[in-house]
Amino acid sequence: MTCDFVQIPGGGTAIVCSTRRRQRCACGRPATRLCDWKVASKKSGTCDVPLCSQCTTSPARDKDLCATHVAAYADWQAEHGIPQQQLELPA
Numbered sequence: 001m002t003c004d005f006v007q008i009p010g011g012g013t014a015i016v017c018s019t020r021r022r023q024r025c026a027c028g029r030p031a032t033r034l035c036d037w038k039v040a041s042k043k044s045g046t047c048d049v050p051l052c053s054q055c056t057t058s059p060a061r062d063k064d065l066c067a068t069h070v071a072a073y074a075d076w077q078a079e080h081g082i083p084q085q086q087l088e089l090p091a
Helices: 067-079
Strands: 002-008 012-018 057-060 063-065
Touching: 057 067, 063 067
Parallel strands: none
Antiparallel strands: 002 012, 057 063
């Protein structure tokens, strides 16, 4: 069981527990994001690889990509004649 302390507006704190295991990024850090690349074959419709804030690449606001899909995004831009934008790559 994993438990987290959550700040409540107004200054309170709550403890939220679940039976689900905490997801980890491939680097071992706790995952706070999921890859948003569209994958039609998945029920969620997206890749959903767990990512930490240091391993994500963000091509747009509130969009995160795993390393595999950063390359796929660059290929997609090239196929559509879109100039490749500078992506915020993980350090």
